[in-house]
Amino acid sequence: MSRSNRVMNRIILVLLGIVLLAVAAGVAVVGFEGKTSLFGGAIVVPDVTLPKATSAVLWIIAASAAVVVILALAWIFTRGRGRTSTLVDLRLADGEIAVDVDFAADLLDDALKGTHDVSATHVRGYSVRSTPTLEVRVVARRGADLRGIIDAVALATTRLDLVLEQRIPVLLHVVSAVRPDRAHENRAR
Amino acid sequence: MNESKLYRRVQRRSLHRSRSLAVIVALSIVVLVLVFVAIESVLEALGQGPMVVSPTDATAFLDTNPQVAPSIAAGAAVLGIILIVIALAPARLGRHIIPNERLAIVVDDSALAGALLREARTESRVSDNRIRASVTRRSARVSVTPTSGVPVNAGRTKSVVDAVLDDLSPKPGVRANVTIEKSGAVGS
Numbered sequence: 001m002s003r004s005n006r007v008m009n010r011i012i013l014v015l016l017g018i019v020l021l022a023v024a025a026g027v028a029v030v031g032f033e034g035k036t037s038l039f040g041g042a043i044v045v046p047d048v049t050l051p052k053a054t055s056a057v058l059w060i061i062a063a064s065a066a067v068v069v070i071l072a073l074a075w076i077f078t079r080g081r082g083r084t085s086t087l088v089d090l091r092l093a094d095g096e097i098a099v100d101v102d103f104a105a106d107l108l109d110d111a112l113k114g115t116h117d118v119s120a121t122h123v124r125g126y127s128v129r130s131t132p133t134l135e136v137r138v139v140a141r142r143g144a145d146l147r148g149i150i151d152a153v154a155l156a157t158t159r160l161d162l163v164l165e166q167r168i169p170v171l172l173h174v175v176s177a178v179r180p181d182r183a184h185e186n187r188a189r
Numbered sequence: 190m191n192e193s194k195l196y197r198r199v200q201r202r203s204l205h206r207s208r209s210l211a212v213i214v215a216l217s218i219v220v221l222v223l224v225f226v227a228i229e230s231v232l233e234a235l236g237q238g239p240m241v242v243s244p245t246d247a248t249a250f251l252d253t254n255p256q257v258a259p260s261i262a263a264g265a266a267v268l269g270i271i272l273i274v275i276a277l278a279p280a281r282l283g284r285h286i287i288p289n290e291r292l293a294i295v296v297d298d299s300a301l302a303g304a305l306l307r308e309a310r311t312e313s314r315v316s317d318n319r320i321r322a323s324v325t326r327r328s329a330r331v332s333v334t335p336t337s338g339v340p341v342n343a344g345r346t347k348s349v350v351d352a353v354l355d356d357l358s359p360k361p362g363v364r365a366n367v368t369i370e371k372s373g374a375v376g377s
Contacts, residue, residue, distance in 0.1 A: 173296070
């Protein structure tokens with residue numbers, strides 16, 4: 001649920017792919033140097049002469065490499081942003097009310113503790129298009145009652161709404177436990 | 190942003206991988222290569238000796254040994270095609286959306302399979318290790334190995350599985366496929 005620009009991620013990958021294919025074509029042309037055409041004239045090999053590596057050319061190469069490096073590092077270090085720790089931030093005439101994500105996490109965690117099929121709950125806050133949003137990841141036991149889990153989380157969320165006096169968007173993500181409950185499977189029958 | 194629009198956005202984004210990892214790996218390699226190129230270019234421009242190889246020597250090597258060109262070209266082309274495939278492939282995660290009026294819900298296919306397994310197990314009354322369920326994007330498979338001599342009603346098992354799918358109505362839609370194994374197993 002991070003803020004990563006996914007379209008841009010894909011565009012960058014496509015651009016890098018095209019650059020690599022262009023490099024491949026360029027290097028291949030060098031390999032066919034001396035021949036003017038391939039496959040009996042089907043493909044014409046262009047005559048390329050690389051520019052002489054003068055000091056000006058070298059400085060230009062170094063400078064453009066540096067620019068690309070800075071842009072690339074900036075992109076790398078801005079991935080996965082969007083987490084927030086503040087769920088509610090109200091500025092009133094006579095003061096300010098701020099509610100932390102941890103507060104909501106504790107409430108939800110507590111409300112779901114009694115649900116048998118839930119083995120763990122993880123709550124995180126994200127800012128989605130500048131709207132504070134909760135992501136509730138619930139780890140369900142093997143063969144869990146999905147409807148029961150959904151209803152329990154929905155009920156816990158409506159209680160949270162009452163406490164906060166506002167409706168917070170919630171994404172419920174149900175994952176299943178990696179290991180099945182061995183104790184349950186191995187019990188005497 | 191209103192709630193239903195926001196929910197559609199987070200659900201849509203939850204069904205696909207972000208490719209951030211691929212971009213980070215690819216760009217890190219680009220950074221390493223370009224830092225090397227930049228350093229060698231500056232060293233040669235200043236008339237200093239190269240760190241490993243100067244740009245002039247590198248291009249001269251390729252010019253005098255054209256036989257290495259095809260392998261370099263092939264390597265670069267393969268990497269380029271891999272990146273384009275990563276960018277254009279749908280990168281779906283095995284998950285389904287479940288409609289709800291209060292929450293945006295996304296469930297892993299294994300959790301959805303677990304819910305089907307639970308109901309099918311209760312109906313067919315076999316033990317946990319005799320029943321298997323799996324969910325893919327469009328279909329669910331439940332297979333039951335009955336206990337020898339205790340028949341399992343395929344139609345009823347199918348209808349309880351269908352009832353669960355009806356109730357949850359995952360998106361994209363899932364069709365159930367229930368099979369009862371011909372040969373049962375001995376024991377409980």
